[in-house]
Each structure stands twice: as structure tokens, then as C-alpha cells.
Amino acid sequence: MKGRIMEIVYHFDTTSEALRACENGELVTGSVVVVATDCIIGLASNPPRAITARTGPFKPFFGNSRSAILTESQHGAEQIRAGVDEAYRQGFPVPEALADFATLRSEMSACAREYRLTSDEVLALVEACEARSTEFWNTLGQAGADSIAARILQASIDNLSAARRKLLDRPL
Incomplete structure (x- = not known):
């Protein structure tokens, strides 16, 4: 049976704290960074990449399609998917190009389906x-x-x- 890698999710009170942690290499690259007070979700890297429509000091993804985003990014599809799923779980808007990375409702666990509305x-x-x-x-x-x-x-x-x-x- 093939297992999924568990994603690491870090929570910060401010984007400046999250940015500092990314710049100092304190976070696992590709892990999910949550700044709920600013409605921002990102992926840890230097600089961190924004998953949400609101980017703050994080760098946005510039590609307009799934393949363009994967080409321009150091982050893989699973990392981006984890960030997009967390953004949806938190109820934060995600740019349309990143929405394609979301876990399909049919692929979600029963617990995860509880929190996503069709x-x-x-x-x-x-x-x-x-x-x-x-x-x-x-x-x-x-x-x-x-x-x-x-x-x-x-x-x-x-x-x-x-x-x-x-x-x-x-x-x-």
C-alpha cells in the first residue's frame, strides 16, 4: 500500500515572523506556512511562495496553468496541493491557476470531506x-x-x- 507523506504545517502570528523563519532556514522547504490573521497561506522557501490570493511579502506563483507553475517553481505538485488544500480548509481565496492543484472531493478522506462544501x-x-x-x-x-x-x-x-x-x- 502506497502511503502519503504527511505535510508539515507551521502557524505564525504575523507574516514578518513567517518570512524571518523562511529566510533563516528554520522551516522545512515546501512545508505549509499559515498566517491566519492575514489570510495568507504559503510554502516555505527563500523567499516563501504565496498560495492564497493575498500574498503579503510572499512571492506569488506567476504561471497561468498547472504545467507553467510547476515549470517556474521549485515546489512540486504535492507541496502545492497541500498548500491549496490548507487554504481552502481555512476558507482563504486561492488564485484560479492554483485551484487545479486542490484535492478532488472524491479523493479526500471522510474527515476532510466534512469541511469542504460542494x-x-x-x-x-x-x-x-x-x-x-x-x-x-x-x-x-x-x-x-x-x-x-x-x-x-x-x-x-x-x-x-x-x-x-x-x-x-x-x-x-
Whole structure:
């Protein structure tokens, strides 16, 4: 049975800490670097390479296709895949060219599948948000803007709208 190599994931509070660790050779080259406060995922190297759309001080991948990225990078497909999967797990946007490296849902373990929504699941949630929001708008119209429930209904509508936006903006 062929086993997969476990990826090393380092977490940092700031990109400057992560950058310093990469420059000083403190990290295993190709390991995943997470700076959650800045919504940045990268791969350890000198300089580190950004996996996420937000790059900070990390160098982005410049290729527009999987083969171009592999040609220009010192990182292999498995390393890039680990970074892309971590970015999706964290909910951070990934450039379209890197999305091709993601583990297909069908290849994921049952535990990993729990955390990734399919496009059908996202659309179902968006539709549910829209239906509930419409219901709240109708109730608000009947109750009147001066009613006690108006503030609660308006806050609920705002929360549903924000959730809908997040679902539609999140990479699948």
C-alpha cells in the first residue's frame, strides 16, 4: 500500500515572523506556512511562495496553468496541493491557476470531506438564506418598523445577507 507523506504545517502570528523563519532556514522547504490573521497561506522557501490570493511579502506563483507553475517553481505538485488544500480548509481565496492543484472531493478522506462544501451544497445554503431573508422581510413589513421585533428581524436579515455573500465568495 502506497502511503502519503504527511505535510508539515507551521502557524505564525504575523507574516514578518513567517518570512524571518523562511529566510533563516528554520522551516522545512515546501512545508505549509499559515498566517491566519492575514489570510495568507504559503510554502516555505527563500523567499516563501504565496498560495492564497493575498500574498503579503510572499512571492506569488506567476504561471497561468498547472504545467507553467510547476515549470517556474521549485515546489512540486504535492507541496502545492497541500498548500491549496490548507487554504481552502481555512476558507482563504486561492488564485484560479492554483485551484487545479486542490484535492478532488472524491479523493479526500471522510474527515476532510466534512469541511469542504460542494457547489450544490453552497447553492442550497444560498437559496435557504434567500428564502429565510424574504420571509423576514415579509414579517418585518407586517410588523412595522416601530415594532419590538423590527430590530431583531433587521439584524437577522443583515446576518443572512452577510452569510450569503461569504458563501458565494468562498472558493469551492
